[in-house]
Amino acid sequence: MPNPTAAMLVIGDEILSGRTRDSNMHYLAGRLSETGITLTEVRMISDTRDAIIDAVNDLRAKNDNLFTSGGIGPTHDDITADCIAAAFGARIDVRDDARALLQAHYDRSGQELNEARLRMARIPDGATLIDNPVSTAPGFSLGNVHVMAGVPSVFQAMVASVLPTLTGGAPLLSQTLRVMRGEGDIAAPLGKIAAAFPDLSIGSYPFQKDGVYGTNIVVRGTEGALVDAAMIRLSDELSK
């Protein structure tokens, strides 16, 4: 059976303008590989209502899971929660359980739970809260969509809460063979071996070091014995 699939949607003008370098994509990609969930696509879009709704509906229909990052803070440009509700046709308002979490947090810190902060308690009907051990304001899961913060430390904590609740598959195993030959030198035998192992993904990544060309060949698959067999075949063929 093929592994379950996931897509990711990174929401935020600051990413597209080049001001901020996204790091959540690379983090999630690594964790999904370990969990046996295949990341099929990532999209990065701006804080624009129609763009968010369209992308959410497209990606959640095509994948077993959709993860979003960004746009759930207290300010005017944090519109992700409302857009998710609109994508599902769900009602959204301040919810008592989320408000109670925030109230306790701001009481402890001696700050006011003002109108802006209360926006972070807006949760669509039918959603399950995602725990935020870093800064309290929760994410949420609605259907197969997991809505998380953009701040990397919070995003990572939320991923840790959500992943154990999902159905994973066989983790993606990978082995790397490093050869000191240019990619163009080994492309022909590599192509033959890739054709002989259709269930594996065999990629080649050229590098240059001190004027010498080399290639890292990465074999990925869910069956350890098959990955081993391909590695043996590779080192036989490429040492010729």
Added chain:
Amino acid sequence: MPNPTAAMLVIGDEILSGRTRDSNMHYLAGRLSETGITLTEVRMISDTRDAIIDAVNDLRAKNDNLFTSGGIGPTHDDITADCIAAAFGARIDVRDDARALLQAHYDRSGQELNEARLRMARIPDGATLIDNPVSTAPGFSLGNVHVMAGVPSVFQAMVASVLPTLTGGAPLLSQTLRVMRGEGDIAAPLGKIAAAFPDLSIGSYPFQKDGVYGTNIVVRGTEGALVDAAMIRLSDELSK
């Protein structure tokens, strides 16, 4: 007149598996901002023929420009050039001008221009070559699609070749105001100011340092006087 738009398509299993961290997106985003081209969307997809063709046709129709990165090397998984040709319904084969570039390069380095390396001279009919001063194998532009290598040093060199040929707009100016108050504290005045300057994008990015909360407020726009006015209004309102 609004600025011209662009999308980016990052192609490669190694990005989605978490093995490689993409850096081309952040680089291109910064260069486009300087050039006055608005980056509307980025997609990251796997080396899969149908996924590439569908994404190329969707994004090139919606944007003035589409930049792709990855999948134009000599190996079996480098299928981008053929997919671009298929997306346009164009014929593709080894082209004399690209072959001559490669032949000269491999003659100089005493290596053989073998069948695998010759794949890098496969260029769709009607395309214009993009210069590669790093490792010779060219990218190409076909219609509004600019096809570039995934290796960051080569990608950056190709961006430098392509950008001057494109119609830019007014560069995106940005100014940042750093306030030592939490995002939730300033969200209400911030929202009012954002509503008063509909032609500007005003974003807020919280940070925490040594247990103190602060926010960077970033004002972006193409009109310097308007950005200045918003900055003055912000520092007036937020110093209250």
